[in-house]
Amino acid sequence: MDDLVGTPTEKLERFASLPPSSRPPRITLEEWKVLAIGANAVSDEYLIRLADQYRAALHPDLVVTYVVDRNINYSNVCTSICNFCAFYRSPGEEGGYLHSHDEIFRKVEETIELGGSGILMQGGLHPDLPLAWYTTLLRELKRRYRIHLHCFSPTEIYGISEATGLAWREVLLALKDSGLDSMPGGGGEILVDEIRRKRRSRVDSREWLEIMEIAHELDLPTTATMMFGHGEELVHRLEHLEKLRQLQDRTGGFISFIPWNFQPDNTPLGKAFPDRMTGSEYLRWLAITRLYLHNIPNLQVSWLTQGLEVGKLGLRSGANDLGSTMIEENVIRPAGAAHEATEDVLRNAIREAGFTPCVRNAAYRRLAPPGGRAPSYSVSSEQLLETAGRNASRSEARSEA
């Protein structure tokens, strides 16, 4: 059947009967306004059922993935002043920090010891770091540990470009040549400039999308995110999804979508919007994103901001991924996301939801057969000990100098 034929409700219903690999119907932004937020909007239960069925069509093997990695926030110094952020310090402000490369190496070694396959590295928009600070770090991380490097959101690429005078493409090329494997979708927030201006986001929606498009052109896969529940209108959420779907149509470079709700604690914006989004509202929008972004293969439920119980329900609302163990997380936790989980906790949650757990890397490549645990796939323990020994000798040499 032609994907443009039928009423919005008929098109939506076709998601329920899709055989694997068939093309889902295209529901326009105007049609989604009717289905998701109009006076006759469809119910949560209906959306969740269809999203679960579409998840099963995309991922028929009943496997839910997760990643063991560490979120390394190399610096909290930032020239931006986003009013939803409890993490940053302005340049020169007390409490600002910048990790040395050696400190980052130590964190990576701890991550590998815990079975981690890679790192998610993000930071503020530091005004003084040259490009070589980033490229040397990436090269050395790759040389020493051969781990997956999932680093630097479009907002940081914008910041590095501003600090160095280089074009976005030059920055991305240099980072990729130095070992960058994929990019996180941080800074997506809501891709509607009316909202972004109010949130004091540094990068507007066109800039964020253009940096992503360049990354995809350079064969750097990326994730996409939506931070919602901070005073935006419901239609803004749909407009955000529409922009991502259009870019994905052109590039195919988004490997996953991660919607997470605003955490208000310790943020200026939290005074205006102190209430956390309920689990039921989150799950409704998780289901909508699964159906709207039918061209993005993976959907991650945010257990970090919603807790594991909602996380489990999310796996029956369209999501096929439970995200990361988050060995270290410094950005969302200060704003009130206090949930914690080990690899075992995530695996048990996946089983309790009726699925088989499978560890993956940041590019969503499965690293073990379904049911298998995180292997030691990056460096051997001998290599790790050798590296740790080298680092210790260097520290001693420095302290002797």
Ligand code: SF4
């Ligand atoms: S969200 Fe990112 S860019 Fe905005 S202030 Fe915080 S660290 Fe800086």
